[in-house]
Amino acid sequence: xxxxxxxxxxxxxxxxxxxxxxxxxxxxxxxxxxxxxxxxxxxxxxxxxxxxxxxxxxxxxxxxxxxxxxxxxxxxxxxxxxxxxxxxxxxxxxxxxxxxxxxxxxxxxxxxxxxxxxxxxxxxxxxxxxxxxxxxxxxxxxxxxxxxxxxxxxxxxxxxxxxxxxxxxxxxxxxxxxxxxxxxxxxxxxxxxxxxxxxxxxxxxxxxxxxxxxxxxxxxxxxxxxxxxxxxxxxxxxxxxxxxxxxxxxxxxxxxxxxxxxxxxxxxxxxxxxxxxxxxxxxxxxxxxxxxxxxxxxxxxxxxxxxxxxxxxxxxxxxxxxxxxxxxxxxxxxxxxxxxxxxxxxxxxxxxxxxxxxxx
Numbered sequence: 001x002x003x004x005x006x007x008x009x010x011x012x013x014x015x016x017x018x019x020x021x022x023x024x025x026x027x028x029x030x031x032x033x034x035x036x037x038x039x040x041x042x043x044x045x046x047x048x049x050x051x052x053x054x055x056x057x058x059x060x061x062x063x064x065x066x067x068x069x070x071x072x073x074x075x076x077x078x079x080x081x082x083x084x085x086x087x088x089x090x091x092x093x094x095x096x097x098x099x100x101x102x103x104x105x106x107x108x109x110x111x112x113x114x115x116x117x118x119x120x121x122x123x124x125x126x127x128x129x130x131x132x133x134x135x136x137x138x139x140x141x142x143x144x145x146x147x148x149x150x151x152x153x154x155x156x157x158x159x160x161x162x163x164x165x166x167x168x169x170x171x172x173x174x175x176x177x178x179x180x181x182x183x184x185x186x187x188x189x190x191x192x193x194x195x196x197x198x199x200x201x202x203x204x205x206x207x208x209x210x211x212x213x214x215x216x217x218x219x220x221x222x223x224x225x226x227x228x229x230x231x232x233x234x235x236x237x238x239x240x241x242x243x244x245x246x247x248x249x250x251x252x253x254x255x256x257x258x259x260x261x262x263x264x265x266x267x268x269x270x271x272x273x274x275x276x277x278x279x280x281x282x283x284x285x286x287x288x289x290x291x292x293x294x295x296x297x298x299x300x301x302x303x304x305x306x307x308x309x310x311x312x313x314x315x316x317x318x319x320x321x322x323x324x325x326x327x328x329x330x331x332x333x334x335x336x337x338x339x340x341x342x343x344x345x346x347x348x349x350x351x352x353x354x355x356x357x358x359x360x
């Protein structure tokens with residue numbers, strides 16, 4: 001485990017750190033990245049030659065070029081709710097990596113069926129059997145065996161620096177050329193500047209000039225206090241406030257997410273007096289020892305502040321006698337390209353009567 005200054009996985013240190021040590025590691029891993037890229041190209045060529053399967057129900061894929069950190073979960077939930085608002089009966093399908101994403105989806109879309117299955121095609125059949133007439137596939141851009149009529153890729157403006165390094169030397173699963181098979185690109189923003197957003201847009205359009213692009217911001221909407229219900233999976237919020245409530249309050253920040261830096265920038269921008277930021281690797285399974293350290297280090301503050309993704313795991317472990325546990329609720333704001341998002345919904349809704357999947 002890394003210490004306070006950057007409690008993150010070794011992989012993230014290699015991918016993003018500016019130190020000479022990290023640069024040396026990236027150089028040493030470069031041959032393996034080349035082999036990985038060749039394997040990805042070989043796999044994609046196989047899918048390009050394969051016949052496109054007929055989907056049980058039309059599906060929208062929300063995916064990444066990189067490993068985590070783009071906001072797939074809130075964007076997937078937003079699309080699922082939007083399809084429902086427009087008359088669809090969607091299910092949410094995800095692989096279920098870690099023990100947090102499916103719990104977050106259940107909280108964000110309580111009226112919808114959430115299916116956890118590494119075999120997305122099998123999950124689509126299960127969704128159809130449960131009376132769903134469409135589906136949103138969370139993190140399925142590379143899972144090409146599952147047919148889709150809408151293939152949306154997310155790129156985080158906060159993490160984009162113009163360098164595209166493939167695994168394991170960098171976070172990329174595929175290069176930007178993979179955008180050629182996407183039906184739309186969504187640039188997600190937490191704390192990034194307009195200049196960073198424009199850099200992503202320019203890089204994407206250099207690969208494919210006609211690619212539809214939308215920009216959405218994941219904005220802190222407020223904070224909610226969580227109380228454990230005797231170790232159950234419930235996440236009741238017993239108290240909530242707007243973001244103005246945190247201004248000037250001393251709070252300990254904790255996160256087990258892919259882009260902890262952007263989360264910290266967001267809350268500090270709202271005036272939180274940061275006691276400390278304890279970072280854990282993405283999808284970290286919190287333990288009783290972690291909780292004890294967090295509650296101990298936060299003594300005398302207004303509490304511990306985390307994301308919803310963290311709260312679904314910390315909530316059942318949190319002692320009632322400890323300082324309050326709060327999470328930041330987020331809302332999705334469309335900055336640019338609202339018509340792009342609606343057209344992607346159109347693809348799915350129209351395909352309910354005539355399903356014709358893309359080759360991707």
